[in-house]
Amino acid sequence: MPRGICKLCLKDKDLQDSHLMPAALHRMCRTEEVEPVVITSKFMMTSSRQVSDYLLCFDCEQILNRNGEHWVLPKLATWDRGFPFYNLLTEIPAVVKDGKLLAYASGRNPSIDAGKVIHFAMGIFWKAAVHSWRGGKTEPRLQLGPYTELIRQFVIGDAAFPENVALSLHVLSPPAKAFTFFQPYQGAARGSFRVSAFYVPGMEFTLSVGKRIPIEIMRTAVSTAPDHAILAHDFSGQMHEMYKRLSGKAKKSKKLVQLLANSKLRTPAPTS
Ligand SMILES: [Zn+2]
Numbered sequence: 212m213p214r215g216i217c218k219l220c221l222k223d224k225d226l227q228d229s230h231l232m233p234a235a236l237h238r239m240c241r242t243e244e245v246e247p248v249v250i251t252s253k254f255m256m257t258s259s260r261q262v263s264d265y266l267l268c269f270d271c272e273q274i275l276n277r278n279g280e281h282w283v284l285p286k287l288a289t290w291d292r293g294f295p296f297y298n299l300l301t302e303i304p305a306v307v308k309d310g311k312l313l314a315y316a317s318g319r320n321p322s323i324d325a326g327k328v329i330h331f332a333m334g335i336f337w338k339a340a341v342h343s344w345r346g347g348k349t350e351p352r353l354q355l356g357p358y359t360e361l362i363r364q365f366v367i368g369d370a371a372f373p374e375n376v377a378l379s380l381h382v383l384s385p386p387a388k389a390f391t392f393f394q395p396y397q398g399a400a401r402g403s404f405r406v407s408a409f410y411v412p413g414m415e416f417t418l419s420v421g422k423r424i425p426i427e428i429m430r431t432a433v434s435t436a437p438d439h440a441i442l443a444h445d446f447s448g449q450m451h452e453m454y455k456r457l458s459g460k461a462k463k464s465k466k467l468v469q470l471l472a473n474s475k476l477r478t479p480a481p482t483s
Contacts, residue, residue, distance in 0.1 A: 217268035218341045219367050224268035231262045231344045231352075232335065235284050236392050236411060262344045262394065274367060279331030282324055288413030294385055296413060299323055300441060311445065313384075314431065316438035325439035330366065332378055332416040335409060337362045339395035353397050353407050358420040377424050378434035379417040380441045387447040389413075415446065 212225045267275075286296035299322040305313035317323040338344075340355040340362065355362065364370035383389060390412050398406040404421025419428050433439045 213265050215265065217271055218266050219271035219274070219337075219363060220268060222268065224270075226265040227267055227269055227272050228263050229266040229272060229338070231338055231342075232392060232394060232409075232411070233280050233284060234263075235280075236287075239284075239287060239289060239412060240390050240392060264342060264344065266338065266342055271367070275330075275334045278368075279327050279329075279334055282327035283331040287411055288383070288385075288388065288390065290390055294413050297382055297385060297443070300382060300443065305443070306438070313443045315441045315443060317433065317441045318438035323439075323441075325433060325441075328380065328441075329372065329378055329434050329439075332380070332409075332418070333362055333372075334366050336395055336407060336416075336418050337366050339407070339409075344394070353395055354405070355407070355418075355420055372434050375420065375422050375424065376434070377419045377428050377432035379419070379428065379431060380433040381415045381417070381446055382441060382443040383413050383415070383447060383450075384443045384445050387445040389447055389450055410450070415450075 212227070214223065215226050216222070217224045217226060283296075286294075286299065288294040288297070300315050300317065300320065302322055303315070303320050306316045307314040317325045317328075336353065336355070337359070339352040340359045341351055343350055344352050351359075358373060358376055361370065361373035362376070365372055389410070391410070392412065393408070393410040395407055395409040398408065403423035404419050404425075406417060406419050408415060408417045410416075419432075429435050431440050431442060433441055
């Protein structure tokens with residue numbers, strides 16, 4: 212086990228083989244016939260290969276596990292067992308309905324631990340902001356500027372959720388399904404704030420950072436809105452568009468091309 216400075220506690224420790232996306236996601240997004248699809252803007256492959264590197268000490272891995280992953284992962288959408296998180300979220304009626312979009316006050320729902328949801332997402336965004344997770348590259352996957360350190364302090368538990376940061380959560384309402392995951396990617400800068408996002412089965416997290424985050428984002432964010440707003444709607448159409456866009460740019464692996472030819476690729480599906 213290599214020794215080095217743990218990126219989270221900043222202490223000289225034995226380092227674990229840390230994953231950008233929790234290893235359980237790879238198991239969840241595959242069946243006997245289909246391996247998970249991993250997409251970046253450069254490359255797209257079906258692979259059980261997992262993105263990992265020596266980054267965190269054992270104690271810090273436990274912080275991520277205990278404060279978020281352990282609660283969230285068993286509740287993501289699955290091939291065979293439905294979508295437990297959605298079932299819990301909709302135990303109480305939505306507070307706002309805007310067309311097909313429903314907003315839930317998760318802070319008023321005793322079955323939802325919004326703190327765990329927020330920690331889960333911030334842990335993944337933070338890991339993407341302190342490491343490249345790509346062989347041969349040194350630049351971090353996400354550029355979060357001074358917010359990286361503020362988010363580190365939040366993730367380790369030394370500080371409250373940072374100001375000028377908003378975490379939004381969109382839940383994919385059944386019957387729409389998309390059993391895949393997207394690693395964190397950086398969107399284009401929008402004026403004076405930046406947006407990054409990632410997707411895990413059933414849940415899309417969006418992180419906005421900057422001094423001028425629009426009020427409508429702040430008011431509908433799980434992190435900042437009163438009652439920890441969580442939005443539920445069918446965004447599988449947008450996902451399908453993004454998938455097409457990314458996959459058009461990405462070099463496809465041989466195995467994926469075969470799977471596509473056999474039409475066994477069920478992910479992501481526009482709707483069920
Ligand atoms: Zn550590």
